[in-house]
Amino acid sequence: MSNPDPDAERKARNGRSIAIALGLAAFVIIVFVVTIIRLGGNVASRPF
Template structure:
């Protein structure tokens, strides 16, 4: 009986750790996408010349 409780607690702890890693990876990926977007906008805006 006690073994199943330990196994269940271990599963819950592993799931919590996995969820935390997934959130961190998702936030890191989103930050990278935003960074690439901003760098692209800055580089493209530098190539725009005003028309006389």
């Protein structure tokens, strides 16, 4: 078994972490925007 370069390993791990963070952030934003669109103007006219 080979020993990967620690620097390359750290760089690759950082890249993967950033990709996951961006993916999750995009998912949260999409769900928020979709919710607003699906609710439409009904939020403003809901009874209190």
